[in-house]
Amino acid sequence: MxxxxxxxxxxxxxxxxxxxxxxxxxxxxxxxxxxxxxxxxxxxxxxxxxxxxxxxxxxxxxxxxxxxxxxxxxxxxxxxxxxxxxxxxxxxxxxxxxxxxxxxxxLLAAALRLGFVASFISLPVLVGFRSGIGLVIILDQLPKVFGIHIQKDNFFMDLFHLIQALPxxxxxxxxxxxxxxxxxxxxxxxxxxxxxxxxxxxxxxxxxxxxxxxxxxxxxxxxxxxxxxxxxxxxxxxxxxxxxxxxxxxxxxxxxxxxxxxxxxxxxxxxxxxxxxxxxxxxxxxxxxxxxxxxxxxxxxxxxxxxxxxxxxxxxxxxxxxxxxxxxxxxxxxxxxxxxxxxxxxxxxxxxxLIQPEEFRRIGRIRMMELRWAAIACLGVLLFGTLQGIVVAILVSLLGLASQTAQPRVYVIGRKPGADVLRPLSGQHPGDETIPGLLIVRPEGRLFFINAQYVASQVRQLIESEAPRVVVLDMSRVQDVEYSALIMLMEKEQRVRAAGIDFWLAGLNPGVLENVRRSGLARQLGEGRLLFNTRAAIRQYQQQYPLPDDRADRD
Structure with missing residues (x-):
């Protein structure tokens, strides 16, 4: 052998x-x-x-x-x-x-080590693109099946011409x-x-x-x-x-x-x-x-x-x-x-x-926004042609990425009754409790110039609705903080302090903590308002603002 x-x-x-x-x-x-x-x-x-x-x-x-x-x-x-x-x-x-x-x-892409572009088009968009391609290919071959000739224009006109030529x-x-x-x-x-x-x-x-x-x-x-x-x-x-x-x-x-x-x-x-x-x-x-x-x-x-x-x-x-x-x-x-x-x-x-209706249904069951991306990619191929459809698919993927990046999830964190479990408040857990006067907000993802103002707006709305004594920004799900976001945090701290509200940061990873120190935000906050994690923030809050009932004793 x-x-x-x-x-x-x-x-x-x-x-x-x-x-x-x-x-x-x-x-x-x-x-x-x-x-x-x-x-x-x-x-x-x-x-x-x-x-x-x-x-x-x-x-x-x-x-x-x-x-x-x-x-x-x-x-x-x-x-x-x-x-x-x-x-x-x-x-x-x-x-x-x-x-x-x-x-x-x-070969040029290999020399530049651009292998990551394999994930450049999102899967829902690729599903839509392939479905559009499949429809175009099938319609392109049908005249040969019937032994007829039609004038080629675009997908919808070709379909019309095919129906006309069927006799x-x-x-x-x-x-x-x-x-x-x-x-x-x-x-x-x-x-x-x-x-x-x-x-x-x-x-x-x-x-x-x-x-x-x-x-x-x-x-x-x-x-x-x-x-x-x-x-x-x-x-x-x-x-x-x-x-x-x-x-x-x-x-x-x-x-x-x-x-x-x-x-x-x-x-x-x-x-x-x-x-x-x-x-x-x-x-x-x-x-x-x-x-x-x-x-x-x-x-x-x-x-x-x-x-x-x-x-x-x-x-x-x-x-x-x-x-x-x-x-x-x-x-x-x-x-x-x-x-x-x-x-x-x-x-x-x-x-x-190539045409995957079941995949469209699966995407729709999970997330309607991504179903819309798939549909747009499919229509892009049918309306503008196959090569232009690639551009549409890439643009839709980029818009989807920009949408997710520009509007990251921002959660209010609560505590499961009778357990040391902290999790986002949701309709699935209506009994979760919050601590009076303490608002814990957890953004997720990288904070930078694209989403800094969005996160600031979300936090501001929560402060206005809750009127807390202390706001804790739980940074445990934030991998990186860029300059624009750091400036936003410094401005946010000044505004809430002027309104008589304390602003704390908790759960910073080493890289984020280093940037917070370099920017001057750590000095502005003071060491007492930089906490190791959210539980430490809760303990400190309860020590400063003890509750009149026995819930304070449990902690």
Whole structure:
């Protein structure tokens, strides 16, 4: 058995996983190439060079890197903008340049150690974005299923045009599509992670070739070049024109790669290294650019197949790349009989999973605000297009982050009756007690210029409603206090002191305490008003202002 660079030996399990995965990867790669408006051979090239390069360089044991539905539709949008007439020669050059740029951006991000951007788009926003992408892809493929042609504009106009064109449906084409759909659905339900795409493609080819359906009007792929991909040179004059789109594709490629890689890490395996993933996917795209591939990234479904049949290392992906090579050399003439309708159904079946209504419901049950973010991200894709949808998704994520940061939680702290338990007052614990004359307020998170005035406003409202003798700001949940917040605290202390109210700080961590001392706030307060924790503040308050009943004795 051979030894992989990761130290994992090549065995029969990896051989089986690679062969099985190729039965899923290759048909889908060809289908995604058509989504991008490229020949199916481009899909085979993408399942060869990027897969092989990532297998040698990536940090995941089993992640399969090739084309994905999301990257395909993003690529399609960019190619349509630059090559509106679909000139084949121009398409190859633009695709090579776009893929090169995607790889270069990922490599630059790796050099700058920007692996943290994998978490840049929040999960609810990503759910909405993917759902929008899924709807766009499905609508884009439906005309091929019905054997009709429509004018492409935007999602809602395309839907209108599709409905108008339905009377022109080619019933033979629809029958081929439905036969493929039946095979895929039955196989996926009865035998998950089976080579269903391969069977669907084989059935489509058999129907056309056996009955001569292409002569009856069923559109087929046509001639596919036999042999290795030729060398394709990018056009550097296109860099500025393609750069914005390439940046969005690179971000989505990395996001999908990290998500898929992390999803399949098993116990005892090394964690995914984000910066190494940036470098590995960058080089995979960079190498693929010169050999006819389209932008690539980690795919969840093919990786799931590798895991499900016992794949243990990147040797499985090496086998998949070898199968892609064998297909290019030996099976290209057979694939020329493949119906467009069959490939369209493959795309639709494996894009439906991008639309996750149950995930929307889960988000809504937990937090309605984040459900709105998901809905906005989805509508952004449908209204403005896929590449612009990335911008909408990022902006929504940033607005969500800004909203949470600008309005941190500010709690009033109470005490559980008969127990030494301090917790925020809430409707879940209506019996919790507060100490007369003492207001304990706990902000959470980092205090800085964005939220300092909000926190000050919340504290002011609580003081006005409670009219306490002493206000204790419980800082135990505050990790850091920036200059603007320190000035706010100093001003707040002066105002409440002028109103005859004592202002204390409790539970400061060492870093925050150091900043409080440097700012002069500690000197302004005096050591007696800087308490170790909230319980110490309660004891000091009860000593200074003893209660007339026996509650004071309990403390």
């Amino acid at each position: 051979a030894q992989h660079a990761s130290g994992v030996r090549f065995g029969m399990s990896d051989l089986l996983a690679g062969v099985t995965a190729s039965a899923v990867v290759l048909p889908k790669a060809m289908a995604y190439a058509t989504v991008a408006g490229l020949p199916v051979a481009t899909g085979l090239y993408t399942a060869f060079v990027p897969v092989l390069l990532y297998a040698l360089l990536g940090s995941s044991r089993v992640l399969s890197v090739s084309s994905t539905s999301t990257l395909a539709i993003l690529t399609a949008t960019q190619l349509a903008a630059v090559v509106p007439d679909g000139d084949p020669g121009r398409l190859f050059t633009v695709t090579a340049t776009l893929t090169l740029l995607v790889g270069a951006i990922l 022109e449906t080619s019933w033979l084409t629809l029958a081929v599509a439905l036969a493929t759909l039946a095979i895929l659905v039955v196989m996926e339900r009865r035998f998950p992670h089976s080579p269903a795409p391969l069977l669907g493609v084989g059935a489509g080819i058999a129907l056309v070739w056996g009955w001569g359906l292409n002569e009856a009007g069923v559109s087929i792929i046509g001639t596919i070049p036999v042999g290795l991909p030729g060398l394709t040179m990018p056009d550097l004059a296109l860099v500025l024109q393609l750069l914005p789109g390439a940046t969005g594709i690179a971000l989505m490629s990395f996001t999908e790669t990290i998500a898929a890689g992390r999803a399949f890490v098993q116990k005892g395996e090394p964690d995914i290294a984000p910066n190494r993933e940036l470098a590995a996917t960058g080089l995979a795209n960079l190498g693929g650019a010169f050999f006819g591939s389209m932008p690539a990234g980690g795919g969840t479904s093919q990786t799931a197949v590798i895991r499900s049949v016992g794949g243990k290392s990147q040797w499985a992906s090496v086998v998949t790349a070898a199968m892609a090579l064998a297909t290019m050399v030996f099976l290209a003439p057979l694939l020329s009989w493949l119906p467009h309708a069959t490939l369209a159904v493959v795309v639709i079946v494996y894009s439906v999973g």
